[in-house]
Amino acid sequence: MTAAPSVTLRPVTRDNFEAVTDLELHPHQREYLASNSYSIAQASFYPNYHTRAIYAGEELVGFMMFVVLDGVEDEEGEYGIWRFMVDRHHQGRGLGRAALQALLDEIRSDPAACKVWLSYVPGNAVASSFYGSFGFVDTGIDEEGEMVAVLDLTMQPVA
Numbered sequence: 729m730t731a732a733p734s735v736t737l738r739p740v741t742r743d744n745f746e747a748v749t750d751l752e753l754h755p756h757q758r759e760y761l762a763s764n765s766y767s768i769a770q771a772s773f774y775p776n777y778h779t780r781a782i783y784a785g786e787e788l789v790g791f792m793m794f795v796v797l798d799g800v801e802d803e804e805g806e807y808g809i810w811r812f813m814v815d816r817h818h819q820g821r822g823l824g825r826a827a828l829q830a831l832l833d834e835i836r837s838d839p840a841a842c843k844v845w846l847s848y849v850p851g852n853a854v855a856s857s858f859y860g861s862f863g864f865v866d867t868g869i870d871e872e873g874e875m876v877a878v879l880d881l882t883m884q885p886v887a
């Protein structure tokens with residue numbers, strides 16, 4: 729049996745953005761998040777929005793966008809993971825788990841990082857148990873009907 733390819737997060741650039749916009753979800757998952765095109769457009773207007781392409785080896789398999797929250801309503805060091813998807817052809821291979829771990833490692837490299845927020849559609853059972861396994865705790869439904877969850881980085885990570 730061959731080992732799973734290593735997962736890396738790379739910037740979205742002029743060389744890979746079209747491939748990122750071509751990544752696909754299963755039809756029932758499309759309501760779970762905005763399109764990658766929309767996210768890339770958003771990130772072009774807000775310097776605190778950061779996009780990442782997920783690679784397994786040299787193969788593009790997914791997309792993430794995280795946000796350094798602005799410190800107005802939030803404390804310094806609060807982050808949001810606002811988009812996260814693995815292409816439908818590559819789901820269920822452990823790549824999403826490796827990508828989320830890599831992004832949390834990147835966020836933890838900021839000494840000021842203290843909390844990571846995200847939200848998901850309450851009916852998305854995979855997302856609920858998946859994020860919970862990283863230590864995210866549900867905090868309640870927001871005004872858009874999404875479940876908000878938070879990870880406290882000041883707690884020791886679960887081994």
Ligand SMILES: CC(C)(COP(=O)(O)OP(=O)(O)OC[C@H]1O[C@@H](n2cnc3c(N)ncnc32)[C@H](O)[C@@H]1OP(=O)(O)O)[C@@H](O)C(=O)NCCC(=O)NCCS
Pocket residue numbers: 753757760761810811812813814815818819820821822823824825826847848849852854855858861
């Ligand atoms: C959530 C998502 C990013 C996970 O990516 P992935 O590469 O499939 O994840 P993994 O293979 O690493 O699996 C992660 C966990 O989810 C579970 N899982 C993944 N797909 C599943 C499915 N269709 N049904 C049930 N469980 C599933 C796995 O069992 C795994 O749990 P484990 O590590 O304890 O075994 C991917 O399913 C996705 O893109 N979903 C649609 C978009 C979405 O919901 N984004 C998150 C909310 S914004």
